[in-house]
Amino acid sequence: MRTIRQAGSAELVEKKSRFRCALERVESEEQAREFVARCRREHPGARHHCYAYLVGDDAEVQKSNDDGEPAGTAGMPILRVLRHNELTNTVAVVVRYFGGVLLGSGGLIRAYGSAVSGALEEVGLARREPARLVSVRVDHSTAGRLDNELRSAGREPTGTRYGQSVEFDVPVPEPETDAFERWITETAGGNASVTLGERVFVEVAE
Structure with missing residues (x-):
């Protein structure tokens, strides 16, 4: 398994919508939920605060949330990127500032996944x-x-x-x-x- 080397963030703009992904290392579900709540407080103007996290020695705890986006277009794409990189003890929150242009399901899936991938490149990974x-x-x-x-x-x-x-x-x-x-x-x-x-x-x- 892996984890992120450090906390960090990256931003993606897709058809005027801003997708900002913040990553944090956590040791428990409680810490993951606290980080999600903190992101909500820091970005009160964002329309969506979608997230996913994996916790445990073997990433046995996995959760995702679309936060109002169409089902399966946000939380699950975020989680898939974390799984693909074999991560654990990591939470990713993608806040979306709506730009007025609808992206469709496929566009949302790509945007949320790409936002997480970009943030992972910024922070780097470490094997556990x-x-x-x-x-x-x-x-x-x-x-x-x-x-x-x-x-x-x-x-x-x-x-x-x-x-x-x-x-x-x-x-x-x-x-x-x-x-x-x-x-x-x-x-x-x-x-x-x-x-x-x-x-x-x-x-x-x-």
């Missing part, structure tokens, strides 16, 4: 790869050097906890966990303990 959150515990005398080695190796910790020892949380792609554990042992001179934690996802830019 399964990983394990690995906890690495070391003493304070080793922590600074190990932190530098992790960052130099492209393994930047997502969390650090300080107590009697120091713990780094490092997301590691699942096929690489054994090799990572051996690397930690060598790098820390045997002065480290490694614990495999929850399954997460890491993002790789495309």
Whole structure:
């Protein structure tokens, strides 16, 4: 699966109608609905605020809405573009400012889909790869050097906890966990303990 690299927007003009697509990364349906509501507040003069979103590790939650456009001409074309790009945890809202010229069903389908495709090109995509959150515990005398080695190796910790020892949380792609554990042992001179934690996802830019 993929997600968008960042939030963003793009606009398309078709026969004097403006179609502005806004994209946002979300982690839940509630966040997706909040983004839709925010777009409505930001564009009160738009005739339609059509949207679609996919949420979940495997995009198991999928919703779309035509918001007054003819059935199947707005929300579903938006959703199809998101599906085609294998996206999840993404919401797309296309606000339409009517230009006075009717586009017909085919024209609407093309316009809404094209608006989303254009916005996706603007923001870029990232692959979501399964990983394990690995906890690495070391003493304070080793922590600074190990932190530098992790960052130099492209393994930047997502969390650090300080107590009697120091713990780094490092997301590691699942096929690489054994090799990572051996690397930690060598790098820390045997002065480290490694614990495999929850399954997460890491993002790789495309």
